[in-house]
Amino acid sequence: MSDARHPRHASRPPRVLAVALPIGLAVTALGALWALADVLPAGDVAPPVPMVAAQLPGVDRATVDAVDPCAEPAVTDALASGDDEAVIAAFGGGEAFRDAVAADNAPCISLADPERRWVVVNKASAVVPAEFEPAGLIEGPIRMTTPSHLIREDAATALGAMAGALEASGAGTIGMNNAYRSYQLQVSNYVGQVSSQGREAAELGSARPGFSEHQTGLAVDVVACGGGCGPIGAFGGTPESEWVSEHAWEHGFIVRYESGATGTTGYEPEPWHLRYVGPALASAYHEGGFHTLEEFFGLPAAPDYAH
Structure with missing residues (x-):
């Protein structure tokens, strides 16, 4: 399998995750901006709002910060150890691992690696190298x-x-x-x-x-x-x-x-x-x-x- 077939396997910088705000919070934030616009003289530009999404009530700061699971020491250590179950556990379990890979947010995980339990071999994805022989x-x-x-x-x-x-x-x-x-x-x-x-x-x-x-x-x-x-x-x-x-x-x-x-x-x-x-x-x-x-x-x- 080549990276051309599955772009998620190519080297790339970590993705920045967008944070979806609850509707109530979104309305509150927009209301604050509109109120600010009402008190400014015409033609003035509103100053930046200092509160970022991670500071809003109900938004988990860890969700914002953990943009790249592969940067976590537990993940890198588990990958280095060759223990596939430990890698998946470091991602937060099977569902979290799957979600990260499917969302293209796991640059350290290659679905083309025949040594790993998560390898995908199908009619579009060959075993690489062609004459690979597994250890053990x-x-x-x-x-x-x-x-x-x-x-x-x-x-x-x-x-x-x-x-x-x-x-x-x-x-x-x-x-x-x-x-x-x-x-x-x-x-x-x-x-x-x-x-x-x-x-x-x-x-x-x-x-x-x-x-x-x-x-x-x-x-x-x-x-x-x-x-x-x-x-x-x-x-x-x-x-x-x-x-x-x-x-x-x-x-x-x-x-x-x-x-x-x-x-x-x-x-x-x-x-x-x-x-x-x-x-x-x-x-x-x-x-x-x-x-x-x-x-x-x-x-x-x-x-x-x-x-």
């Missing part, structure tokens, strides 16, 4: 049904906890069809899909090399394994799928490609495709009623590739 890949913690058995460690821990909670609920058992796929493996996967289906049909379910969430190590495809693991295409409509749809967010995952979102994501529904964003962002996503990461971060829809 480990074996998946649940039954695996393909050779794609690696996943990022933080996502693996959450996946194991989610699988345990699902089984304890009586909803069945899940396995891992695949998670991390390298650039080269995605080349093979994509070429095979295009060969068997044609490009247009294939691209509704398979990303071009360099444009796959799986390359980040944060995406995982799950399957129902109640009486033997089935294919991913049979996951939808199972008790496991229904449980995942309702509870995945409690473990830091979202269902990335939901029904009805093809016009935004460019992919047909994939109830098996889970994306790890961490507990804070998953909670804000769920509570906000979002259905795509594009909506969540205020990004344009990305149903098609540029070329």
Whole structure:
């Protein structure tokens, strides 16, 4: 993804926030100016009103001063530590983080950084660099049904906890069809899909090399394994799928490609495709009623590739 596609990622000075005054305060302020104009001789210019918005009753001074969350020491320290949850907490939580990013008021946050849980990979935003390989890949913690058995460690821990909670609920058992796929493996996967289906049909379910969430190590495809693991295409409509749809967010995952979102994501529904964003962002996503990461971060829809 380049800064040209998402201007919010470019380096820029902090934004100055406009403060919206309550109607009563606005009327009072205007009334004071009109009264002052009445007592001045014609042609005179009214002196500046010394009271600024932050001094008016009911206006939080901190709201005016905190124009750039990225300037806060807690944020810079958390970013330097590499702890994504600490960064989000320093912003004030998942909702505040999302609001800052969507409002283009978080210059230190790049949605193109594949190392971060908040990275957005879609048909308009490639993984950069193209052959990126995430650090901290480990074996998946649940039954695996393909050779794609690696996943990022933080996502693996959450996946194991989610699988345990699902089984304890009586909803069945899940396995891992695949998670991390390298650039080269995605080349093979994509070429095979295009060969068997044609490009247009294939691209509704398979990303071009360099444009796959799986390359980040944060995406995982799950399957129902109640009486033997089935294919991913049979996951939808199972008790496991229904449980995942309702509870995945409690473990830091979202269902990335939901029904009805093809016009935004460019992919047909994939109830098996889970994306790890961490507990804070998953909670804000769920509570906000979002259905795509594009909506969540205020990004344009990305149903098609540029070329």
